Amino acid sequence: xxxxxxxxxxxxxxxxxxxxxxxxxxxxxxxxxxxxxxxxxxxxxxxxxxxxxxxxxxxxxxxxxxxxxxxxxxxxxxxxxxxxxxxxxxxxxxxxxxxxxxxxxxxxxxxxxxxxxxxxxxxxxxxxxxxxxxxxxxxxxxxxxxxxxxxxxxxxxxxxxxxxxxxxxxxxxxxxxxxxxxxxxxxxxxxxxxxxxxxxxxxxxxxxxxxxxxxxxxxxxxxxxxxxxxxxxxxxxxxxxxxxxxxxxxxxxxxxxxxxxxxxxxxxxxxxxxxxxxxxxxxxxxxxxxxxxxxxxxxxxxxxxxxxxxxxxxxxxxxxxxxxxxxxxxxxxxxxxxxxxxxxxxxxxxxxxxxxxxxxxxxxxxxxxxx
Numbered sequence: 001x002x003x004x005x006x007x008x009x010x011x012x013x014x015x016x017x018x019x020x021x022x023x024x025x026x027x028x029x030x031x032x033x034x035x036x037x038x039x040x041x042x043x044x045x046x047x048x049x050x051x052x053x054x055x056x057x058x059x060x061x062x063x064x065x066x067x068x069x070x071x072x073x074x075x076x077x078x079x080x081x082x083x084x085x086x087x088x089x090x091x092x093x094x095x096x097x098x099x100x101x102x103x104x105x106x107x108x109x110x111x112x113x114x115x116x117x118x119x120x121x122x123x124x125x126x127x128x129x130x131x132x133x134x135x136x137x138x139x140x141x142x143x144x145x146x147x148x149x150x151x152x153x154x155x156x157x158x159x160x161x162x163x164x165x166x167x168x169x170x171x172x173x174x175x176x177x178x179x180x181x182x183x184x185x186x187x188x189x190x191x192x193x194x195x196x197x198x199x200x201x202x203x204x205x206x207x208x209x210x211x212x213x214x215x216x217x218x219x220x221x222x223x224x225x226x227x228x229x230x231x232x233x234x235x236x237x238x239x240x241x242x243x244x245x246x247x248x249x250x251x252x253x254x255x256x257x258x259x260x261x262x263x264x265x266x267x268x269x270x271x272x273x274x275x276x277x278x279x280x281x282x283x284x285x286x287x288x289x290x291x292x293x294x295x296x297x298x299x300x301x302x303x304x305x306x307x308x309x310x311x312x313x314x315x316x317x318x319x320x321x322x323x324x325x326x327x328x329x330x331x332x333x334x335x336x337x338x339x340x341x342x343x344x345x346x347x348x349x350x351x352x353x354x355x356x357x358x359x360x361x362x363x364x365x366x367x368x369x370x371x
Contacts, residue, residue, distance in 0.1 A: 012303060085112040118242070148263045196218070266296070343366040
């Protein structure tokens with residue numbers, strides 16, 4: 001199989017879909033790899049390293065999309081990239097289709113086989129290709145929130161950990177999954193007072209057993225959120241419904257309950273965001289203010305620490321990439337139910353129910369679409 005790795009073109013996105021080590025693994029399995037020139041240069045992965053691993057360097061994305069059997073990326077394809085996809089070609093990347101009707105329309109029209117990292121599952125019901133970036137985003141959410149709280153950034157001027165004689169900040173984490181637990185760990189490490197809300201009693205019990213009195217755990221209801229907003233200096237939106245649009249947990253009206261200069265960090269923005277007032281931002285212009293509340297809604301947070309994120313992501317995605325290349329996409333998908341869960345679009349059909357339901361497409365089960 002010929003595998004192509006284009007340079008990412010989303011705003012301030014410096015990750016790359018395959019490391020030189022990953023290229024070497026695929027080449028060792030008998031495949032060809034082509035990488036766009038300077039695709040990893042910004043994070044210290046040079047063309048020479050890829051060439052030494054056995055990859056061939058090409059100058060343009062057009063060369064990659066025109067010839068590759070499988071495209072490995074990081075972020076969802078931008079319109080110009082969608083236009084280059086073709087029937088039978090495999091796209092392996094993050095997609096986040098539920099809140100993105102235009103991308104979905106373009107992928108359906110392309111006829112390509114589109115596998116979304118964020119819906120591939122594992123035996124425990126987890127999301128192994130989403131987890132590494134969720135870990136990064138959860139940890140970054142506290143860094144970003146702490147910075148946004150600074151007065152010069154429009155925040156209330158509160159230091160997360162306080163100092164002797166001054167109480168620490170109140171951090172409210174909505175969701176106790178991978179993002180939430182990493183956010184909570186970072187916030188506790190800075191000596192903030194942290195509360196996690198979740199609807200899984202099993203998850204709350206787990207967090208309580210690990211962190212005890214260091215962490216307050218509360219069953220999540222509308223009342224529970226509303227009761228805690230007035231005291232919160234920093235709210236982390238960390239909810240996830242796999243493949244579906246994120247639920248709106250904080251309305252615009254509820255912003256009036258919060259103190260001016262408090263901060264919302266919406267880690268769920270890739271799935272549409274979990275605050276009613278959320279809209280995607282970039283690393284270049286990460287925040288905006290609504291009714292006195294600072295919003296941080298960067299849609300590719302892990303891209304801010306692109307080198308760490310690239311290695312963490314490709315550690316998880318490479319085994320499936322090898323599987324897809326060795327067996328061919330159809331056989332690999334049918335042989336592995338967890339990889340099959342990642343198939344969102346195939347040959348003009350929407351094969352992931354949450355996406356079909358969110359955007360009004362007819363749902364065709366993945367195994368049926370593959371024939």
